[in-house]
C-alpha cells in the first residue's frame with residue numbers, strides 16, 4: 299500500500315478503499331446471463347435496466363426455445379431503448395467531441411453514444427475485467443481508435459479538465475458520494491457541456507429508505523441516494539438541471555417481463571417491483587448543463 303508523506307509524519311492513503319475493492323471484486327466476478335446473453339445478441343453489453351412498453355406476445359410462443367430467445371431479445375430491446383434515451387439527451391455532439399462514461403460497465407453506453415454522434419468516448423470502471431472486456435468489444439467493432447475504456451476511479455479520473463462536451467452516469471451513482479462525483483464531472487466538462495444521469499433513487503416523500511431499497515443496496519453492494527441529494531449536489535457543483543423525467547412507470551413493464559424470464563432472473567425482480575409500486579423508489583433521468 300502506498301505511503302503518502304505529509305511533512306514529518308507518514309500516513310497510509312490507500313489508492314482504493316476497502317469498499318471499492320469489494321465492489322470491484324463483485325464486478326470482476328459477475329457473469330449474469332441477463333447481462334451476457336442480452337449483450338451477445340448485438341455486442342452491446344448494458345449494465346442497466348429497460349424502459350418502454352413490452353410486446354407481451356413473446357411469452358405466448360409455443361416453442362420453449364424460441365420463447366426464451368424472444369424474451370431475451372425483448373429485454374435487450376428495452377435496455378437498448380434506455381441507452382438511446384440517455385444518449386439523446388447528451389446535446390448536439392460532433393465527431394470531434396469527447397464524452398465521458400462514468401461507471402461504464404462492459405461498455406455498451408459509450409458505443410451507443412459513439413454510433414449516434416461519431417464522438418470520442420472514455421469509459422471508466424473500477425473493474426479491470428469490465429474494462430478489458432469493453433476494450434475487446436471496441437477492437438472487434440473497429441472503433442478502438444475513438445472508444446476507450448479505463449480501469450480508473452470515476453471520482454478521480456486523471457483526465458484533462460474541460461476536455462469533455464458531455465458526460466453521464468447510467469445507474470452507477472449509487473456506488474459513490476455525489477458531491478465528489480459531480481465535482482469531477484464539473485471539472486471534466488467544458489463550460490456549456492451536458493451531464494446526464496439515469497438512476498434509481500429513494501423517494502424523499504416516502505421518508506427514509508424502505509426495506510426494498512435496503513435489499514437492493516445489499517444485493518449490489520451499493521448505497522442508493524435520496525432524490526433530494528441529486529439536486530443539492532448538482533447545484534453545488536455548477537450543474538444546472540435542464541430536464542427531469544420520472545421513468546418509474548416506464549421501467550415497471552421491463553421488470554414484469556424480466557420476472558417471468560426463468561432463464562435470466564437473478565432474484566431481485568420482485569424487490570424492484572415492490573419498491574416502485576409502494577412509492578419508496580423512483581427511476582429518474584436528470585440532464586444538467588455545466589455553467
Ligand code: GPP
Nearest residue numbers: 330332344345346469497498518564
Ligand atoms: C446493474 O445493472 C445496475 C446497478 C448495479 C445499479 C443499481 C441500480 C439501481 C437502479 C439501484 P446490471 O445490468 O449489471 O444488473 P443485473 O445483473 O441485475 O441485470
Ligand code: MG
Nearest residue numbers: 332333345346
Ligand atoms: Mg442487467
